[in-house]
Amino acid sequence: MALVSRRSTRSESTSISKEEHPEGAYLTKLFFRWLVTLEGDQDINDGKGYISIPNVSNYIFFLGGRFRTVKGAKPLWLGVLFVILCPMVLFSIFETHKLWHTRNGYKVLVILFYYFWAITLASFIRTATSDPGVLPRNIHLGQLRNNYQIPQEYYNLITLPTHSSVSKDITIKYCQSCRIWRPPRSSHCSTCNVCVMVHDHHCIWVNNCIGKRNYRFFLVFLLSAVISSIILLANCAIHIARESGGPGHYPVAILLLCYAGLTLWYPAILFTYHVFMAGTQQTTREFLKGIGSKKNPVFHRVTKEQNIFDKGSFLNNLGYLMLKPRGPSFVSARKQHEAGDWRFMDLSPAHSFEKIQEI
Structure with a gap:
C-alpha cells in the first residue's frame, strides 16, 4: 500500500508540474535536464535514470545520461x-x-x-x-x-x-x-x-x-x-x-x-x-x-x-x-523506470514509509 501511495503521489506531482507550467516551459525544462542533470528534481523524478540517479549519488549527467562525472571533486x-x-x-x-x-x-x-x-x-x-x-x-x-x-x-x-x-x-x-x-x-x-x-x-x-x-x-x-x-x-x-x-x-x-x-x-x-x-x-x-x-x-x-x-x-x-x-x-542512466522506484530514493537511517508519505 505504501509503495502504491508513493507512486500515486509522484504521478500527481508530475501532472501538477505540467499543469502549473506552460507546455513550452515544461519541455524547455526537460531539454535542459537532458543536456545537463546536476541534481534530482522531485517534480520529474520518474522517467529516465539520469533524472533520478543524482538523488542518491554525486553524479552529474550530460546528454541524457550518455556521459557522467562527479560533482564536488577537483x-x-x-x-x-x-x-x-x-x-x-x-x-x-x-x-x-x-x-x-x-x-x-x-x-x-x-x-x-x-x-x-x-x-x-x-x-x-x-x-x-x-x-x-x-x-x-x-x-x-x-x-x-x-x-x-x-x-x-x-x-x-x-x-x-x-x-x-x-x-x-x-x-x-x-x-x-x-x-x-x-x-x-x-x-x-x-x-x-x-x-x-x-x-x-x-x-x-x-x-x-x-x-x-x-x-x-x-x-x-x-x-x-x-x-x-x-x-x-x-x-x-x-x-x-x-x-x-x-x-x-x-x-x-x-x-x-x-x-x-x-x-x-x-x-x-x-x-x-x-x-x-x-x-x-x-x-x-x-x-x-x-x-x-x-x-x-x-x-x-x-x-x-x-x-x-x-x-x-x-x-x-x-x-x-x-x-x-x-x-x-x-x-x-538511459533506461526508463517507474515513479517510486526504491533504487532512486534516498532513505536516511530513520526513514519510514509513513514519513515518505508525508513528503
Missing part, C-alpha cells in the same frame, strides 16, 4: 584533457606539414601518432564518463516497525568458504549507505556515493571510479598514452636531427620533445603497476589491505597472493580481464 580531469589535446594541436599546426612533405620525417610515424592519439582520447572519455559498475541501492532494507534501522545482524561480516587450495575466505559486508549486501570484491566509494562492482579505486585524474565495467578502458588509455608519447618523441627527434637550421627553426619540435619525455613516465609506471595487478587478479583495494598500508601502492612490490579469482596464470588473468563481458548496467 576538476583534475580537465587538466588531463588539456594535456591530451594540447600536443596534438601544436603537432598538427607546426609539425605535421613539415614531417609529411619533407625528408624530416616519416609519413607512417605521423599516421601512427594520430591513430594512437585518437585511441587515447576515446579510451579516456570512456573511462571518465561511463558506468564503472554501479550497484543499485535499497535492495536489502530493514523492517518497517524499526523505522528502517539496520538490524544488529547486518553489522556482522559473512564469510564464504573457498576450496582447500586457497586459505583466504571471501567476505561479504553490508553497506549501510546503499542498504545492500555487497557482492564479493565490491566496495563503496565515498566520492561518488555509490557501491561499485570489483572496485579497484577512485581515480582523481578521470574523476570516476575504476571498476568492473571500465577497467579495460583505463588500461587501454594508459597504454595508448604511452605509445602516442613515444611516437611523438620519435617524430620530433627525427625532425630535429634532420633539420639543417639552428634551434630557432624548430622551437615547437623542442617543446613537444620535452613534453613527450616528461609525460611518458607517469602513465608508463601506472600501466606497469596495473598490468601486474590484473595479472595476479588483485584490485588495488585488496592489495592495500594485504600489505596493511594506505600509501601509494605503486611504490610497493606487487606479490602474488592466494586468490580464489585467480585463473591459473598471468596471461590467463590478463586475457580474462580484457575479453570477459563487461556485464549489464544495473543502474542504467
Whole structure:
C-alpha cells in the first residue's frame, strides 16, 4: 500500500508540474535536464535514470545520461584533457606539414601518432564518463516497525568458504549507505556515493571510479598514452636531427620533445603497476589491505597472493580481464523506470514509509 501511495503521489506531482507550467516551459525544462542533470528534481523524478540517479549519488549527467562525472571533486580531469589535446594541436599546426612533405620525417610515424592519439582520447572519455559498475541501492532494507534501522545482524561480516587450495575466505559486508549486501570484491566509494562492482579505486585524474565495467578502458588509455608519447618523441627527434637550421627553426619540435619525455613516465609506471595487478587478479583495494598500508601502492612490490579469482596464470588473468563481458548496467542512466522506484530514493537511517508519505 505504501509503495502504491508513493507512486500515486509522484504521478500527481508530475501532472501538477505540467499543469502549473506552460507546455513550452515544461519541455524547455526537460531539454535542459537532458543536456545537463546536476541534481534530482522531485517534480520529474520518474522517467529516465539520469533524472533520478543524482538523488542518491554525486553524479552529474550530460546528454541524457550518455556521459557522467562527479560533482564536488577537483576538476583534475580537465587538466588531463588539456594535456591530451594540447600536443596534438601544436603537432598538427607546426609539425605535421613539415614531417609529411619533407625528408624530416616519416609519413607512417605521423599516421601512427594520430591513430594512437585518437585511441587515447576515446579510451579516456570512456573511462571518465561511463558506468564503472554501479550497484543499485535499497535492495536489502530493514523492517518497517524499526523505522528502517539496520538490524544488529547486518553489522556482522559473512564469510564464504573457498576450496582447500586457497586459505583466504571471501567476505561479504553490508553497506549501510546503499542498504545492500555487497557482492564479493565490491566496495563503496565515498566520492561518488555509490557501491561499485570489483572496485579497484577512485581515480582523481578521470574523476570516476575504476571498476568492473571500465577497467579495460583505463588500461587501454594508459597504454595508448604511452605509445602516442613515444611516437611523438620519435617524430620530433627525427625532425630535429634532420633539420639543417639552428634551434630557432624548430622551437615547437623542442617543446613537444620535452613534453613527450616528461609525460611518458607517469602513465608508463601506472600501466606497469596495473598490468601486474590484473595479472595476479588483485584490485588495488585488496592489495592495500594485504600489505596493511594506505600509501601509494605503486611504490610497493606487487606479490602474488592466494586468490580464489585467480585463473591459473598471468596471461590467463590478463586475457580474462580484457575479453570477459563487461556485464549489464544495473543502474542504467538511459533506461526508463517507474515513479517510486526504491533504487532512486534516498532513505536516511530513520526513514519510514509513513514519513515518505508525508513528503
